[in-house]
Amino acid sequence: MTYIAKPKLHHPGLPTNALGFTRRDYEGRISTLCAGCGHDSISAALIQACFELDIEPHRVAKLSGIGCSSKTPDYFLGQSHGFNSVHGRMPSVLTGANLANRELIYLGVSGDGDSASIGLGQFAHCMRRGVNMVYICENNGVYGLTKGQFSATADKGSKAKGGAVNTDSPIDLVSLALLMGASFVARSFSGDKKQLVPLIKAAIAHRGSAVLDVISPCVTFNNHAGSTKSFDFVRDHNEAVNKLDFVPAKKEITVDYEPGTSEVVRQHDGSFIKLAKLHPDYDPSNRVAALTYLQEREAAGEVVTGLLYIDPDTQDLHEHLGTVDAPLNRMTEDDLCPGVDMLETINAEYR
């Protein structure tokens, strides 16, 4: 880590977005993670994605649990409210926040310890409910803050830095998310921003639970030979099923694509995702096929990345609940209190 603040000085040619912000305006405090941590790359990708989407930082709420990954919301979007909750409980806190104000963008940041162990239940249930959020799991297969124990996503047979071999079966968050009804499921790699940034942008534009499982090597405890979450291993075994190009809604451009080699998904907010098919048979609109494919490739020792599943027409929790369009947190006595006369009526009913 480093302790001096990243200087505010920036490249004189740094571009600005539609709001007049530079990418630097989306940064947060200086990271306190280890030097080279994959999580910092994910933060950088988030910064880039929010910048490119012209998001007003204060319209984002970023929530997390406990762990290395969950520290990161402090390190991006310094003008967004952040909530570093308790271990494994980010999904519920985020669900509540989302219920209170459906207009903000909700970024949930978690890790494999936070999501796949203590928080597995909440991970599953927020998918089931279709909470409109981006759920990023910064997945390094290891407990960093407690110094290198295996996490529940560590592959069977993978070796710890000290030589111990993991004998437990891994939890695949991507498969679980698919089973639990998440409507946007993707996997990426912290070392591949070209893939990660468009995925984050598409996930933010997606209405519903968007899950991004991002393999993020722990340079301190899990980047050695024998680890299956190391830079080298992931680079050697990465099988991207598609290549993403995200086109925001406000850009009025015609998307041309060649059927068969690429396809276009139109999202609820009018944005497009243009997918170049790297595996011609892969169909990201088929949940069952996606699960099957994931299992097959996993058995073959590959790490499948890309946009694995998307249902652009899904409904989110607010639609399930039929809540009003205006945020609940803006309601006043006039909206909420039935008044004295009604109470008289009610009293009479209890006599």
Added chain:
Amino acid sequence: MINWQSNVFPGVLGRTCDRPCEPACRRGRVEDEPVAICRLKRVAADSKDDISDRLPKPAAQKNGKRIALIGAGPASLTVARDLLPLGYTCVIYDADPFAGGMMRTQIPKFRLPERVLDEECGYILGLEPETRFGQKVESLKAILAENYDAVFVGCGAPRGRDLDIPGRKEAAEHIHIGIDWLASVSFGHTTKIGKRVVVLGGGNTAMDCCRTSRRLGGEKVDVVVRSGFAEMKASPWEKEDAMHEDIPIHNFLVPLEFVHEGGKLTGITFEKVKAEYDAKGRRKLVPAGEPPVHMACDDVLVAVGQENAFPWIERDSGVEFDEWNMPKVDPVTLQSTHPKVFFGGDAAFGPKNIIWAVAHGHEAALSIDLHCNGKDVTVRPSPLVNILSQKMGIHEWSYDNDVSLDLRFKVPHAPKELTLKDVNMEVELGFNRELAFKEAQRCLNCDIETVFEKNLCIECDACVDICPMDCITFTPNAAENDLRGMLIAPAKNLTQDLYVSPELKTGNIMVKDEDVCLHCGLCAERCPTGAWDMKKFYLETAKAHACSR
């Protein structure tokens, strides 16, 4: 001492330099203003303790070589400073009775107090040169005849350019040549000027003239310049200081005539001009077609430039002159066509400034030393270079890497009410130590290099993410022009080389555009494998003297 070794007159230059270093300062690439290098040199000079025991002593043993130095200005004094400790005998000639040359005669004392100049000249005079002050050199041949092993001409550009327009001769009593008038003020001969003064010219001399006028009774002082404000030769801060002293600057006015009543100057008329640019972008001043402007005044100071003048160098002395009547001088060795005669300062290539004179002095001294030892003056010794890692701890460096975000600090001035009353009272108070420290912290540590070791890199992107200036890119390799466009922040400054690594494991290369690097070291702090290191680069140009070795 570092300050003194290379620039010889830190106290003087720290007040008067026109700062060619500051435009080069890389701070100016990331925000509007560079580090106040000049004024920091002044603080260093002003704040030092007694340094006499660190100074070179007069040579214990003379080497028998004798060098004549014509003029006691900064160039000659530098040659003396470099050569005296080596045992040379230096004989300094000057028409004035003191050392310092134009530093003494042309720079007003409210900018450069006499004690500072005396002190710094004194360090050189303390090395015991022979001085022939008050003795005007009339003939180079005569000097050469004295059998010197070498002659260094550092006599400056002593002639102020005149303005030959109607009325010049008639009204001559109240029309003064700027540099002569300044010298006269400096030596106390002139102590007064009329209430209404017009200064003609847009250079630093004009600024000194107008400000001096304000102190000698000039109540309404105007500066009139042919060109536009931006193109004026005067340093921006000199213009600012003049305007601060309630001196208006009038631009695009070409003097037509000195108006007088029977030889008594009453004013000047000017023609209004405007700038036009031809297809090649060259500027031309053309009449604006408006009626002439008249300015009433009591005195005029003409500061429209200076010229070299070598009436004392016989054209058959062996020193050849070019078509502009300037001596032919090798720009590197400073040797003239006469192997024993070297030039430096304004005398070599026309009016420049003190720091160039010093630089010439160093190079000329080196040439003279080579020449006297029978060596080829064109074979210049290499500079001393050194590069050393600065890493101390996990995020600790042996240099200050925490980049200050402060904007350039202003140098405090003495109150105008006081300074305008006293021509000898220094206007600038200088930074105090606290301010100076803060200003110095704005330095972006150009001496620190980011050094990349490709074998250690795991391509984790940590350096890319942390770099505040987007200097670093990992990309497939390409030809330089294409590569420049492929960077995260495309490189605009084409004079800045790209730092490129060999191919890495993934086939990408690391490219660093050094242009706006802050040397904050965050890339190296963030690097998990130590592929980046911050190394300090030290360069010392070769000099004749050996006082620091």
Added chain:
Amino acid sequence: MQPISATNDFVVKFANVNGSGSASANELFARSVLRMGVPVASRNIFPSNIQGLPTWYEVRISGDGWLGRRGGVDLMVAMNPQTWDKDVAEIEKGGYLLYDSTKPIPASKFRKDLTLLPVPLTEICNRAYSDPRQRQLFKNIIYVGALAFVLDMDLSAVKWLIAEQFENKKKLIAPNLQALDFGYDYAKEHLKGVCGLKIRHADKVGDRIFIGGNDAAGLGAVYGGATVCAWYPITPSTSLAESFTKHCERLRVDPVTKKNKFAVVQAEDEIAAIGMVLGANWNGARAFTATSGPGISLMQELFGFSYYAEIPAVVFDIQRGGPSTGMPTRTQQSDLMLAAYAGHGDTKHVLLFPEDPRESFEFAATAFDLAERLQTLVLVMMDLDIGMNDWLCKPLAWNKERKYDRGKVMTADELEAGKEFGRYLDVDGDAIPYRTLPGTHPSKGVYFTRGSSHDRYARYSEDGGVYVEVMQRLLQKFETAKSLVPKPVLHKAKEPAKFGALYFGSTSAAMDEALAALESHGLHIDALRVRAFPFSEEVVEFINAHEQVFVVEQNRDAQLQKMIVNECAIDPARFISILHYDGTPVTARFIINAISERMKLGKAREAAE
């Protein structure tokens, strides 16, 4: 043995089998008594089971208006063979036993002192209905009809209620009325003049309503402006969330868009429920959850977060018998210490103690004001007795002028005007800082919420001094809370008293009766009903003004008393604990006995008997 003779002052208890449909019939009986202007206090005593286990319903008819359990049974409606022996044994000497006489019961199963009220219920049913399910349901209505006759009730009152009850299912009215008549007519023919218990029309009910605490609290949350309810089912709190939902569906649906101005989420567990409550409150919506002891145990980590990060939250704890799973369907006041100090590290929470459904309604709304004003967790400490039983209480009240106190929330305009914002900065001297809601202002007022140690500006800090400063301010904020929470209520004895009594919550009904009884026998006790934690100055002053203070609680460990000893630094020797914790609501008899025994004055005991 003389059969008991009483008018408008006796206890009827129904012994039933869970899931047999008896509950609505029994409630019909209780409400019918109310319709005659006679106060009742009814209590469900039920198992943690859906079908087949014993359940009881106890109705105290009290012309004097005592609403606590009295203790003892004057008339047992014994419908459960499984508990027959125990039920018969429980009847007061000279009491009555109404039972299904279809099957012959050996004489040994009866008591000689009892007056029997046999009704061949099964036989009547079998004769009238062919569907077994109908037989079982109407059997309950038939015994209500029989009771109406033997107790000399106004049959028309019962019939009116049936008509009201089935207003929306009109075709059920006639069969129910018919069943009622079966019972009434049978009793009229066979049981004339055998029962000395009578119900006479009175005018003692007034405008009071008959409502359950969970129902009232759910409605209170609606009135109090709650928009988010996240909950996980647990007895005895479930009906609170259901009540909120029910009332919202009626009162909070936009008439035009038909969209909901509320959100109810059934969470995956109590931890998720409180997580959602914190998230919603952090984001500016009034949100709550309802739970019971085990849920409180699970929520502790996030309770601590609420306290330390200063996020408002409202939790209803409908207390049941602990420890562990304990007695899920029995009442207790045994979560006090748990709730007050829930969470690791130095943590305290604001507790409110409503005495009945009416106060549950009021405190529900107040809790949201307090939570937002104090930016902390507020627990409304109800119990099963209040929550799941219908209570006769004063009508629910709401002040037309009442505005929600949304606490210190800095607005975009204030930020824009340059008002200094520090999330944990005490600018007003009351130790309550300002907060901002996410999305308020583009460049000002942003902060990072965390459960780790932080400074005044919400920045992470491990500096001991910084940490202590925040912890001290939280203590000071608790002092501020003392002046904001509901004040205790004083019942002054008619004569100066050396003895005092402290009590709280559902003990109130039995306590009122006990104090009146003791007073009528010359035992003067001042009493103070504590309504909130932290304890206000009045509590300390009250204790200091009495030589000995009884503390009446429905738990084993004298939790309120211990908290007072700790928080107010009072000598424990001043207190005498009166503790009732068998899972049934405390009775006036129990309190009278315990106090009079302690006061060594036998007269009081006589009074009770």
